[in-house]
Amino acid sequence: xxxxxxxxxxxxxxxxxxxxxxxxxxxxxxxxxxxxxxxxxxxxxxxxxxxxxxxxxxxxxxxxxxxxxxxxxxxxxxxxxxxxxxxxxxxxxxxxxxxxxxxxxxxxxxxxxxxxxxxxxxxxxxxxxxxxxxxxxxxxxxxxxxxxxxxxxxxxxxxxxxxxxxxxxxxxxxxxxxxxxxxxxxxxxxxxxxxxxxxxxxxxxxxxxxxxxxxxxx
Numbered sequence: 001x002x003x004x005x006x007x008x009x010x011x012x013x014x015x016x017x018x019x020x021x022x023x024x025x026x027x028x029x030x031x032x033x034x035x036x037x038x039x040x041x042x043x044x045x046x047x048x049x050x051x052x053x054x055x056x057x058x059x060x061x062x063x064x065x066x067x068x069x070x071x072x073x074x075x076x077x078x079x080x081x082x083x084x085x086x087x088x089x090x091x092x093x094x095x096x097x098x099x100x101x102x103x104x105x106x107x108x109x110x111x112x113x114x115x116x117x118x119x120x121x122x123x124x125x126x127x128x129x130x131x132x133x134x135x136x137x138x139x140x141x142x143x144x145x146x147x148x149x150x151x152x153x154x155x156x157x158x159x160x161x162x163x164x165x166x167x168x169x170x171x172x173x174x175x176x177x178x179x180x181x182x183x184x185x186x187x188x189x190x191x192x193x194x195x196x197x198x199x200x201x202x203x204x205x206x207x208x209x210x211x212x213x214x215x216x217x218x
Contacts, residue, residue, distance in 0.1 A: 001037070001101060001189045004030040008079055009103045015075040027064065030081065034061060034101065038083045040195055041099065041202075048203050051087040051213075052096070059089030080105070087213075093119060095178070095212040097202050106189050108198055109181035110205030112212050114154065119216045124160060124173050126215035131169035137207045146204055147180035178212055180205065 007030040010023070020027065038057040046053035060083040068074045079102060086096025095112040115123060127134055138149055156174040159165045163173050182201050188194060 001033060001194065004033045004081060004101055005103050005186060005189065008081070008101070011077060012079040012103070015077055015079065017076055020077060031061075031064075034081045034083065037099070037101075037195065041083075041085065041198060044195070044199055045085070045097075045202055048199070049206055049209075051094075052085045055085065055089055057083070060085050062090060079103075094216065095209040097205060097209075099198060101189065103186060105183070106186070107181050107183040108201050109179050110202065111150070111179035111208055112177070112216075113179050114177050115216070120176060122218060123178065123212060123215045124163070126211070126218075127169050127172050128163070128167075130211075131172060134172060134208075134211055135169070137211060140204070140207075143180075143204050143208075146182050146201055149180065150175060151177060151179050151181065153177070178208070180208065 003026070007023070007026045010026070011020070014020075014023075035057045038060050042052055042055050042057075042060070062078075062082050062084070064078050064081060066073075066076055066078055068076065080100055081102075082098060082100040084090040084092075084096055084098045086092040086094045088094060093116065096110070098109045100107050100109070112119070112123070137143065150172075152175070154176045156176060158174075159167070159170055160173055163170060167173060184194070184197070188197065191197075
């Protein structure tokens with residue numbers, strides 16, 4: 001990952017098309033490094049989650065080019081590279097695993113980020129019916145140690161429509177995103193054990209993703 005981290009550091013200081021074109025070979029080398037990481041993850045992790053078996057790197061990797069049409073930030077390139085692993089690939093609406101490589105901000109995440117209204121409705125219904133199952137997943141000692149819990153950045157302040165404020169699982173029902181994540185230092189990303197660490201973290205996410213995918217597939 002050294003090639004990728006070095007390139008992304010330079011890109012963050014020179015986020016313009018002229019510099020990028022002059023250094024296209026560095027980008028291509030970084031993309032190959034991420035492609036290799038992606039292919040290895042699919043190969044190794046499909047043994048634990050068969051849902052991602054058969055995916056290709058192209059199915060999972062995100063482009064580095066930003067869509068600036070509706071953004072105040074007109075920088076043409078992302079300063080990270082990443083891939084999303086889920087049945088159907090990066091365009092799937094199912095829960096999956098996301099690997100994000102960025103100097104000083106690399107991480108692996110899992111779950112479902114900001115599901116559409118219908119998927120959110122189904123997830124809340126599943127929590128209403130089987131909240132204890134989700135709490136058991138979140139209270140698993142290893143899960144809590146690695147992830148802490150689900151991200152609450154987009155959590156509602158009030159109870160969602162149709163659910164009483166004294167519902168036993170109201171705090172989970174207030175969530176509009178169902179993701180967990182674990183960060184890695186640059187030293188960890190460069191370690192020879194990095195890919196094993198990704199697999200180890202991803203295995204802990206399987207029960208959460210299964211819960212969410214059962215919910216939205218009904």
